[in-house]
Amino acid sequence: MEYFIIVNPTAGGNNGRKIWPQIEQYLKKKNISYRAYFTEYDGHAVSIAMRILDQITATNHPDAIIIATGGDGTLHETILGCMRFYAEHPQIKVPRVPVGLLPIGSGNDFARALKIPRHWKKALHDIFECQVPTKIHIGHFINHDLSTDGYFLNNFGIGLDATVVYLANHSLLKHHKQFSGFSYWVSVLHAIQTVQPFELTVTHPNGTVHTYSKAFLVTATNHPYFGGGIDIAPRASVYKEQLDLVIVEKPTYRQILLFIFMLLLKRHLHLRFVHHFSETHFELKTKKARYGQIDGEELGHKTYNASYETKDYPFWIKKTDNSQL
Numbered sequence: 001m002e003y004f005i006i007v008n009p010t011a012g013g014n015n016g017r018k019i020w021p022q023i024e025q026y027l028k029k030k031n032i033s034y035r036a037y038f039t040e041y042d043g044h045a046v047s048i049a050m051r052i053l054d055q056i057t058a059t060n061h062p063d064a065i066i067i068a069t070g071g072d073g074t075l076h077e078t079i080l081g082c083m084r085f086y087a088e089h090p091q092i093k094v095p096r097v098p099v100g101l102l103p104i105g106s107g108n109d110f111a112r113a114l115k116i117p118r119h120w121k122k123a124l125h126d127i128f129e130c131q132v133p134t135k136i137h138i139g140h141f142i143n144h145d146l147s148t149d150g151y152f153l154n155n156f157g158i159g160l161d162a163t164v165v166y167l168a169n170h171s172l173l174k175h176h177k178q179f180s181g182f183s184y185w186v187s188v189l190h191a192i193q194t195v196q197p198f199e200l201t202v203t204h205p206n207g208t209v210h211t212y213s214k215a216f217l218v219t220a221t222n223h224p225y226f227g228g229g230i231d232i233a234p235r236a237s238v239y240k241e242q243l244d245l246v247i248v249e250k251p252t253y254r255q256i257l258l259f260i261f262m263l264l265l266k267r268h269l270h271l272r273f274v275h276h277f278s279e280t281h282f283e284l285k286t287k288k289a290r291y292g293q294i295d296g297e298e299l300g301h302k303t304y305n306a307s308y309e310t311k312d313y314p315f316w317i318k319k320t321d322n323s324q325l
């Protein structure tokens with residue numbers, strides 16, 4: 001195998017920068033064939049992944065694997081680069097190059113969902129043990145207003161969770177690692193108080209249309225977790241073709257406490273103000289601008305008119321128990 005490793009030195013509060021020398025030493029000791037590429041700015045992993053695929057295709061590397069070393073953002077950008085590359089080169093007939101993950105970020109929700117060890121040595125061990133790629137479904141959305149599209153490995157959120165992402169990213173405490181957890185929870189409390197409910201229209205695959213006049217948290221998710229380990233959709237799975245859609249209508253303070261309690265018991269989807277769907281495709285439309293997030297990265301403050309579905313991509317991961325779903 002030849003490993004093409006994309007490293008985000010800033011992932012996990014500069015964890016990448018600290019850990020990479022140890023990873024490199026280990027790879028050399030084990031005589032592993034690899035090439036490393038370091039991200040230098042936001043979005044850089046997209047173009048690096050495309051450049052790597054260009055090199056691999058030009059030089060015919062049948063046993064190449066791309067490894068994203070970072071958090072959910074780095075993996076998101078890597079997959080985006082791969083999807084773009086293959087969309088731009090439909091003539092390529094050889095199997096797509098699989099992607100693996102060394103999760104050294106802060107949240108690592110994708111790694112949590114796929115049970116990828118969060119210690120780099122254990123995660124590397126699983127990568128070396130892997131024999132065949134596993135087909136994973138990832139979220140794909142088409143933004144009808146702008147005629148653009150994109151992908152999400154974890155979730156696409158509108159409302160509360162996206163506002164938390166926005167506030168946490170703009171918090172003055174963000175760059176102080178010892179306060180980042182505190183800053184996150186301050187952002188959650190701030191968002192609960194400030195997010196205004198909004199009208200959301202959902203079009204289901206059979207054409208049925210539902211309108212929620214007081215949507216508060218809307219998340220289309222590819223696996224159970226969001227926000228660094230919150231089990232928002234316990235039955236969602238990357239091995240299923242369906243995406244899960246969770247809509248929470250503006251709760252009262254008492255209902256928020258009930259929601260948190262039921263969340264801990266994984267029974268929150270039964271609450272009257274929570275709506276849950278698991279479908280191969282659907283459309284979401286909002287009239288008022290709200291914050292959005294994709295895989296924990298800010299999407300801006302805007303209205304949404306988008307359709308959602310899944311696409312598959314080969315991953316270089318050890319299969320987990322529910323891979324047969």
Ligand SMILES: Nc1ncnc2c1ncn2[C@@H]1O[C@H](COP(=O)(O)OP(=O)(O)OP(=O)(O)O)[C@@H](O)[C@H]1O
Pocket residue numbers: 008009010011012013039040041042043044070071072073074075077104105106107108109295296297
């Ligand atoms: N050299 C760099 N300098 C600044 N930002 C960078 C650099 N390289 C990558 N980035 C950006 O860092 C951001 C965060 O990366 P990533 O999501 O992988 O780590 P994380 O936020 O610690 O983990 P998680 O998303 O799992 O919480 C991404 O948006 C990415 O584009």
